[in-house]
Amino acid sequence: MGDDKNGGGPGMMDTKTKNARNGRKTHGLHDVVTDVCCFPAARLLSLRQLPVLPQKSVEFETFTWPGLLKRTRQMLLSGTTLEEGLDWGLEPTGGSTEKRDGKTPGRRNAYTKCFASSLFLRGGNSDLVDASAVGDPCLYPPWVPKPCSVNWSNSKFDGKEMSVTLLSNCQTPCPPIGRMLSRAYQMKSAGAYKHQYAEHGVGDDEFAEAFARVEDVLATYRAL
Numbered sequence: 001m002g003d004d005k006n007g008g009g010p011g012m013m014d015t016k017t018k019n020a021r022n023g024r025k026t027h028g029l030h031d032v033v034t035d036v037c038c039f040p041a042a043r044l045l046s047l048r049q050l051p052v053l054p055q056k057s058v059e060f061e062t063f064t065w066p067g068l069l070k071r072t073r074q075m076l077l078s079g080t081t082l083e084e085g086l087d088w089g090l091e092p093t094g095g096s097t098e099k100r101d102g103k104t105p106g107r108r109n110a111y112t113k114c115f116a117s118s119l120f121l122r123g124g125n126s127d128l129v130d131a132s133a134v135g136d137p138c139l140y141p142p143w144v145p146k147p148c149s150v151n152w153s154n155s156k157f158d159g160k161e162m163s164v165t166l167l168s169n170c171q172t173p174c175p176p177i178g179r180m181l182s183r184a185y186q187m188k189s190a191g192a193y194k195h196q197y198a199e200h201g202v203g204d205d206e207f208a209e210a211f212a213r214v215e216d217v218l219a220t221y222r223a224l
Contacts, residue, residue, distance in 0.1 A: 015120055015151035016127075035118045035149045036169045041220045042115050046172040048075050050083075050164045058159055065121070068164045069133045072119075076139070079112035079172045092138040113224035114139055114170035118149045123162030126152040134166065141224065171221045181214050 037043050050068050053061060071083060077090040090111045119134050131150045140147035157163045187193070188207055197203070 015153040017149055017151050032118055036116045036167055038116050038144055042169055044173045046081060046168050046170055048072060048081050048166040063162055065129045065162060072164050072166050073133045076168060077111040112171045114168050116144050116147050117166055117168035120165040121152045122155060122157040124154060126154055171224060174218060174221050177218060
């Protein structure tokens with residue numbers, strides 16, 4: 001990310017919160033995590049940062065706040081932490097509006113759902129930015145007390161005129177965790193490394209408990 005003389009972390013520290021009296025100072029990760037971990041059973045966080053480009057290319061690129069926020073929103077809906085492969089037809093009203101090969105997309109194109117998020121805007125006039133694209137209530141459950149906190153600082157981050165960081169508590173980790181769990185079940189059934197685990201006191205009961213915990217976490221996110 002490069003050196004940030006105005007605060008630590010990926011554009012998250014040393015910011016103020018919008019709609020707070022005089023702007024609440026965000027002092028550290030405790031404040032950030034308090035905002036996004038509103039549900040004790042769901043604490044898997046995903047980080048998205050824009051723009052991402054070589055430092056030598058910064059001076060040749062032009063960005064706008066609406067453009068960056070639109071891309072950030074679509075990254076969240078698509079469940080990706082990269083800009084490549086975004087589905088621009090995804091909307092929080094029921095899957096993708098785009099058709100592929102003349103066919104209506106199925107369930108696999110459903111948008112990624114989110115418990116809560118914290119948005120960090122750094123750069124000129126960031127305190128005046130309309131962040132409703134990411135703070136849209138349709139993106140979050142109605143029972144969440146503070147679905148999206150918006151934080152800002154007029155200081156640059158990583159030499160860029162403007163930058164957006166989104167820390168979200170969403171379903172993005174579910175697919176890789178699901179694949180990992182499936183592979184773990186296969187290895188357990190095949191007895192892989194069984195004797196090595198047993199030497200360290202890890203038996204069937206410990207495996208069952210570990211699998212159950214991961215299943216519970218996945219169920220919590222998939223129920224969104």
